[in-house]
Amino acid sequence: MPDPVTEALLSELVIANRVLAREGVVDDFGHVAARDPHDPTRFWLSRSRSPEIVSREDMIRFDLDANPENPGHLRPYLETILHARLFAARPDVMATVHHHSRPVLPFTLDPSRPLRPVFHLGSVIGPTVPFWDSQDEFGDTAMIIDTREVADSLAAALGPHPTALLARHGAICVGASIPEVCFCAIYMQENAAVQIAAEARGAPMFLTPGEIEKTRKMQFGERPLNRAWAYRRARAGFGPL
Numbered sequence: 001m002p003d004p005v006t007e008a009l010l011s012e013l014v015i016a017n018r019v020l021a022r023e024g025v026v027d028d029f030g031h032v033a034a035r036d037p038h039d040p041t042r043f044w045l046s047r048s049r050s051p052e053i054v055s056r057e058d059m060i061r062f063d064l065d066a067n068p069e070n071p072g073h074l075r076p077y078l079e080t081i082l083h084a085r086l087f088a089a090r091p092d093v094m095a096t097v098h099h100h101s102r103p104v105l106p107f108t109l110d111p112s113r114p115l116r117p118v119f120h121l122g123s124v125i126g127p128t129v130p131f132w133d134s135q136d137e138f139g140d141t142a143m144i145i146d147t148r149e150v151a152d153s154l155a156a157a158l159g160p161h162p163t164a165l166l167a168r169h170g171a172i173c174v175g176a177s178i179p180e181v182c183f184c185a186i187y188m189q190e191n192a193a194v195q196i197a198a199e200a201r202g203a204p205m206f207l208t209p210g211e212i213e214k215t216r217k218m219q220f221g222e223r224p225l226n227r228a229w230a231y232r233r234a235r236a237g238f239g240p241l
Contacts, residue, residue, distance in 0.1 A: 005037050010059050012178045013044060015238055017051035020097065022236040025185045026051045030099040030170075033083040034178055036061060043087050047074035064088040065148065078146045085151035086158065086174060093174040095181040098145075100170035103192040108165045115165065115191070117207040118198055122191030123215035124184045125163045132157035133167035143169050163188055179229035180220055186232070 013034050020026045028050045036042035046058040060076060061069045066084040068076055083096045107115040111131040117123045132154050134141055145151050145166075154172070158164040162184055163173050173188060175181030198204035207215065218224065233239075 009034055009037050010044060010056055013059065014054055014056055015233055015236065016178045016182050017046065017054040018236040019182055019232045020099070020185060021052040023186050023232065025099045025101050025189050031077055031079070032097045032181070033095065035087055035094045040091065043083060045077065045080055045083055048077045079144055081148055081151045082145035082154065085148060085155045086172065089155035090174060092176065095175050095178045097173040097181050097185045098170065099185055101189040101192070103189050103196065104171050106196065107192060108167050108169060108171070115195065117191060117212050118195045118204055119191065120215045121187045121219060122194065123207055123212045124219055125188045125191055126161050126216070127209050127212045128161060130157045130159065130161055130164040131167065132164055135167070179225055182232065183225060183228050
């Protein structure tokens, strides 16, 4: 039987699924995972289910090779290995998101026009958003991350960054907590929308490297992060913190 700390994490993970669905970052596809609070070699992820309807009973614990523990009749996502290998490659990461946000998708089609922070909240995506193309190593595929080899390639491309783009597919975000990774995914989407609108008007201004570093650190401080998480929870139908 999971302990109270684990139960609290799983409750927050359910809320994260609903929050990202409410904000349009995920829809019938996309997923969010969290590292186990007691064992860094394990993580939690829902069974293969759309985020809008994920519940506590859908949660499965996996190892870093995406092997499930006692899944019973629950069938995992085909891309569970994506999260497993991100956690394996990045010991600092406690939560991960994979999404296909529509405002972000145009930036997966042309690496010569990168996604970059254009307003202060967009700083959370980092100064550089790596662009990973499965074609480079694997040729034609079904364009999902369903093997260790492909997942490790993506994790290597992400490197130390908080976000990355998957060519013609979507994006990944990683963070130090569930609220942080949700904040990152939501404002990745918002920054993409603002950047597209700005580029339609001409050449936009971008944040400087110093602005990105300082603003990102400030946004992930306790007060801004708690405020944002409480707001997103409320919009998704959950009570205040």
